[in-house]
Amino acid sequence: MPPTAQSISCHTDRIVLFCPLVFLVHPIIIQRRVKTELLAPMWTLKGKEKLDYVEDYQNLATASETMGLEIFFIQDVGYFAVMANRNNQPGSALYRWSDGRFIIHQYFLSYQAQAWKHFTIEKRIFLALANFEKNDFGEELSVIYKWNPKKMKFFPYQSIQTYSARDWEAFHIDGETFLVVANHREGNNHNINSVIYKWNSSNGLFEINQTIPTSGAYDWEFFSIGPYSFLVVANTFNGTSTNVQSNIYIWLGSAFRPFQSIMTFGASDWEFFRIQDRFFLAVANSHNYTVGIKTQKPEEYAINSVIYELNITAQQFVKFQDVLTYSAVDWEFFTVGEDYFLIVANSYDGNSFSVNSVIYRWQGYEGFVAVHYLPTYGCRDWEAFKTSNGSYIMYSSAKEPTSRVLKLKTL
Ligand SMILES: [Ca+2]
Ligand SMILES: [Ca+2]
Numbered sequence: 001m002p003p004t005a006q007s008i009s010c011h012t013d014r015i016v017l018f019c020p021l022v023f024l025v026h027p028i029i030i031q032r033r034v035k036t037e038l039l040a041p042m043w044t045l046k047g048k049e050k051l052d053y054v055e056d057y058q059n060l061a062t063a064s065e066t067m068g069l070e071i072f073f074i075q076d077v078g079y080f081a082v083m084a085n086r087n088n089q090p091g092s093a094l095y096r097w098s099d100g101r102f103i104i105h106q107y108f109l110s111y112q113a114q115a116w117k118h119f120t121i122e123k124r125i126f127l128a129l130a131n132f133e134k135n136d137f138g139e140e141l142s143v144i145y146k147w148n149p150k151k152m153k154f155f156p157y158q159s160i161q162t163y164s165a166r167d168w169e170a171f172h173i174d175g176e177t178f179l180v181v182a183n184h185r186e187g188n189n190h191n192i193n194s195v196i197y198k199w200n201s202s203n204g205l206f207e208i209n210q211t212i213p214t215s216g217a218y219d220w221e222f223f224s225i226g227p228y229s230f231l232v233v234a235n236t237f238n239g240t241s242t243n244v245q246s247n248i249y250i251w252l253g254s255a256f257r258p259f260q261s262i263m264t265f266g267a268s269d270w271e272f273f274r275i276q277d278r279f280f281l282a283v284a285n286s287h288n289y290t291v292g293i294k295t296q297k298p299e300e301y302a303i304n305s306v307i308y309e310l311n312i313t314a315q316q317f318v319k320f321q322d323v324l325t326y327s328a329v330d331w332e333f334f335t336v337g338e339d340y341f342l343i344v345a346n347s348y349d350g351n352s353f354s355v356n357s358v359i360y361r362w363q364g365y366e367g368f369v370a371v372h373y374l375p376t377y378g379c380r381d382w383e384a385f386k387t388s389n390g391s392y393i394m395y396s397s398a399k400e401p402t403s404r405v406l407k408l409k410t411l
């Protein structure tokens with residue numbers, strides 16, 4: 001089906017709902033996606049590999065508790081894991097994968113670091129750090145670092161004023177590079193703007209492109225479906241309740257416009273993923289709490305997180321599956337062979353930080369079915385990565401100075 005005249009009307013900012021996502025069912029788009037999947041990383045060629053069980057692989061003693069974890073690859077250098085560590089000294093740590101182990105590579109001065117985001121602009125390699133607290137001079141800055149290939153280290157590149165920053169997301173649209181920060185709160189006020197920045201190639205700096213009102217923003221996730229680009233924010237708290245709408249935005253012309261609102265409960269993470277020609281969004285709900293309403297602690301934290309699926313005809317994400325979680329703070333999607341998996345970071349059950357993270361396997365009609373229970377302590381963030389030696393998952397703990405790498409043993 002070719003794009004219709006109607007689809008042109010999406011570029012006026014009037015009524016998004018009338019904008020048919022015709023490209024979604026366009027055969028060429030689907031063909032192209034399947035092709036990139038086939039050509040992608042070499043391990044997918046093994047194809048028939050099956051996840052058997054999960055094995056302890058490396059325990060990393062970290063300088064302090066770790067919030068966000070980001071794993072990335074630098075061409076001709078290798079894999080890195082960068083951690084957002086709680087303590088300012090020695091700060092947040094970058095590890096390099098060497099002989100099948102992460103070893104310390106560099107420390108960064110950070111102020112209650114929350115998250116890192118790796119991104120590239122042509123050959124330039126960057127890391128954006130979200131600082132939650134003010135620095136020693138009382139300034140509240142998050143910092144973008146740039147990789148120096150000669151010195152093999154990252155150096156500060158640009159500082160940006162943020163407000164209790166929780167997360168950075170980076171993305172490209174039509175050859176332009178953007179960053180968006182999740183500003184969590186300013187003082188006690190959670191209802192503030194989060195900001196989208198655009199790379200200005202003439203001065204080499206990120207500049208404000210758009211502001212979006214958010215409520216205790218915790219996470220941004222960018223995704224694209226066919227030619228359409230989306231951003232979704234996890235709104236955690238509006239000052240009185242964690243029961244707040246989190247919003248999906250669609251890129252129309254030159255700005256993001258509201259696309260859909262979804263009720264969330266202390267939303268802390270969105271994960272977008274696709275399974276064949278289906279598109280999903282999973283939200284991690286961490287806390288059901290409203291000022292003045294008394295509940296038992298376990299009831300506040302043992303709540304459903306939700307997987308939504310895009311209904312192409314309705315042009316909306318609709319609930320696909322509820323998953324009982326325990327103060328969920330992260331979802332991570334990964335594949336092994338031809339199988340699709342989700343892992344959830346459960347962090348707290350109302351009494352204890354010792355709770356299992358759970359791996360779910362996609363089982364078609366049954367949806368996601370729990371297959372492995374992994375004991376974790378104060379689990380904060382899961383990342384999956386693959387090297388030529390196999391597949392791994394890694395998590396950080398917000399409650400103890402240890403991060404763990406687990407190996408996925410396959411049949
Ligand atoms: Ca994010
Ligand atoms: Ca995630």
Ligand SMILES: [Ca+2]
Pocket residue numbers: 330331332381382383
């Ligand atoms: Ca993650």
